[in-house]
Amino acid sequence: MTDIVSLRPLLAVGAGLAVVLPILLSGRRPALREAWTFVAGAVQLGAALSMLPAAFAGAAHVSPALPLLPGMPLQFRADPLGLLFLTLSSVLWLATSSYSVGYLRSLGLKHQTGYFAAFAAAVAAAAGVALAANLVTFLICYEVLTLATWPLVVHKRTSGVLGSGRSYLAYTLIAGQLLLGAVVWAGTLVPGAQFTPGGFLAGAASDGVLRVLFVLLLVGVGSKAAVFPLHGWLPAAMVAPTPVSALLHAVAVVKAGAFGVLRLTGWVFGPDLMHDLGLSLPLAALAAGTILMASLRALGEDHFKRRLAYSTVSQLSYIVLGGAIGTPLALAGAAFHIVAHGFLKITLFFCAGSVYAATGREHISQLSGLGRAMPFTFAAFGVGALGMAGIPMLPGFISKWNLALGALDDHQVWVVALLVVSGLLNLAYYLPILRIAVFEPGDDRRVREPSAWLVAPPVFAALAAIVLGLNPDAGARFWFLAESAAQSVAAHAPEFLTGGLP
């Protein structure tokens, strides 16, 4: 893969960062303040799109290296996996921004300036995580992401909310310090610690050291990805305003963690080394356990957003599972699930937020009758719910199908069973929501759809999901990116290649 030195990766990362200060300074003029957000979103998206053609041609834009530490520069590189995540986050950031405007204004929330500033910083950091070319750059962006999200989580400022914020920081910052230790260690073993398809750590140290390193790195990225038993903060963080939860789950924090797990398994250790060290199966088992545990937990949850949160815990472990299996199809499925889950989960959260904005209701048992009063919102919700369960013609199916095929390539038949069971569980906790909303009679006839700001984003996300489900290579060619990312890993691990791509 050839590298093109250009400033576009920096532009993509810097756009969000550059508007933080202008947003803070234009707090008295809401229209201008929100304009900054949209400008930055458009610039970031433009930068992402402009780097796509090179990726389609098998090249990658790479930023000039800024020397930070001996042999460890700050550098961004738009490889297929990074570009997939970046493009996704740019598109969803724009959608979330317009939703945020409607949401904050209709509820009259305070501290809106700080909200938009922290939002921009969080998205910039997520873009940095996506494009980081080496472990140090990844770590820096990862830590900035943690802190930028904190004000968003504790937006309501009550002491219960601050407690949730503390638990969020406790998980993520402790994990961040372990990650720091692991990054330093990896950087000592292999100077540069550049993400390399197929991994760079093979033969760098004894097996024992590498296993310890793996555990440290996994805890570092896994706590953000909410892998059991490090998931405790995520349901607690549901105290955040809904657009924040939406972005947290679809793009920024949790997804950055899952993305980090993929980077770790495919680009730091590599499937080969993971198999040799005997790490693949334990990780896959951990992911499987998380999937089942979180699904069961979601069944019993009546709080709307918390049920969605447990669903995220379970869905993101598909990505971890794909990384653990490590066959090309499984990796491609996992990478594509970043996109699929992004569009579907943001739809679901937008719907939950619209319900709250229109009625103030937060519990599933209170939703009766709202399906008829808010038809667009609940139509979008239906798409998201079915997509999560992996119904064909929606993007969730594509990721799960490829995960299953990839698992079969590695003769892991149990994964297929797991996917089926999990799909059924998904239906079991999503369909009752639709049943209550659509078929149970409502008691309040005054409920209407909220403003267009709140209706358009979920409808857009749901339509995008349908398009992606019918043709996963539409638009930004997410499937192509996922596939070429998986292929690049496989190409560096030829003896392990047990199954080809279609």
Place this chain on the structure above:
Amino acid sequence: MRELLPGLLVALPLVGAALVPLVAALFRRTTRVAALTLHAAIFAAALGLFWSAAAAGPIRYAVGGWPGPWGIELWFDGLSTLIALLVAGMACFASFAQTFGPDRDRTAPASTPLREGLLRGALLLLVGGLLGIVATRDVFNLFVFLEISSLAAYTLVASGGGRSTVAAFRYLLAGTAAGSLYLFGVGFLYALTGTLNMDDLAARLPSVEADAALTVAVVLIAVGLSIKAALFPLHGWLPDTYVYTPTPAAGFIAAVMAKVSAYALLRLLGEVLAGTTAGAVVLEIMIWLGVAGVVAGGVLAVAQRAVTRMLAWSSISAMGMILIGVGMGSALAITGALFHMAAHALAKGCLFFGAGGIRALEDGDGVDRWAGLGSRAPWTLAALTVAALSMIGIPPTAGFFSKYYLLSASIAAGGPAGIAAFAAIILSSLLATVYFLRVLEAAWFRTPGDAPEADSERRPPGPVLPRPLAVPVVGLAVLVLLTGIFARPFERHVLPDWESGTARISAEAP
């Protein structure tokens, strides 16, 4: 000019220390300007020396034209000019902050022009003493400067009146013991080798290696300087001193005082005495004490309820980290130690100026006093936040980079000490997360009403810090951000000097 700068750097503050009180007595109004101009000139001299040493190599300056080993020599390489730059720079901020006056405790005597002049003179004297320690190549001369700086520091600490005087007395006891131990050590060295010049000493030491007195000398010097550097468990003087020192002086003393002693340890143990068996053993012990200090300082900082006391314990943790680097002695470790000296000095100075000012103006030092400050003074609090994040080690602040170097050095060193240091540094970051985020959370996300003893007499909205404190706080925070990212050129310049220095000394040893 290159010939004049070394003399100026040490002479300017000492002469200024005498002149400024005179100016205060005679002209009154110009005291501030005169003091600030002097500090700026000292900083310019330090900067000139730094550049000059970077461009044309280390500078050796014989005081009064008497060359070593008989006369006193000053020695300016990348290492000493870097620390001089740090001291002189922090002094500029401290001088600016001195306008705030020492009147935070109502026990402080009323400020008069003469008193102000005397305190400004004391700060200049302190700067002169510290720069002397940094520059001198003579072990006895180092003692003289150590005493000069200590005496000036006692004055500044005591200037708050009330409990400050008690703290100053305690500091004086510890400092005097430290100075005496150091002097005994130097006496032993002189008796053994007949020389006081560091280069000469390093050349002669191998011939007396077998003498037990050498071990005694090394231990005395190490213990003496470790007291001044607040190496655990010799840190007893530090918390009270930092807490009760009036804010403008606290920002300076907390930032650089212990670090200059750590620098002296680095010079003497890491360079001059490095070849001796006793020196190597002491350095090994220092790593372990550093590890203990890092953990103990962090744990006790978490236990504090008062913000300034918490900052003081966090300093003990940071000094432990610096001395771990000094003890390891590899190029990476020394870079880490130097980097941490700079990062910690900038951040801790910023925090002490800020926390001290808030303590004085909000009438209390508890975390609850910080509630709601974020919305009242967003810029000041943003600056303090940057400094706190640097203390935790969050990228891209300077503290992240120094921790990175020290962690790398620990891994490269390996062995039980390396692993212990690695674990301790990670643990200290976690502890710092706990105690700093507690303050930041109160400042940004709590309202004063949450505080248990909220009273109706709270100050109305408005600036939290007066300008003399706000300017240093914001300026230092900007430096904290920039230092981390743009430190590579400094490092490139400092390290080779250090390595060639130690190499030269080991080459001279037969």
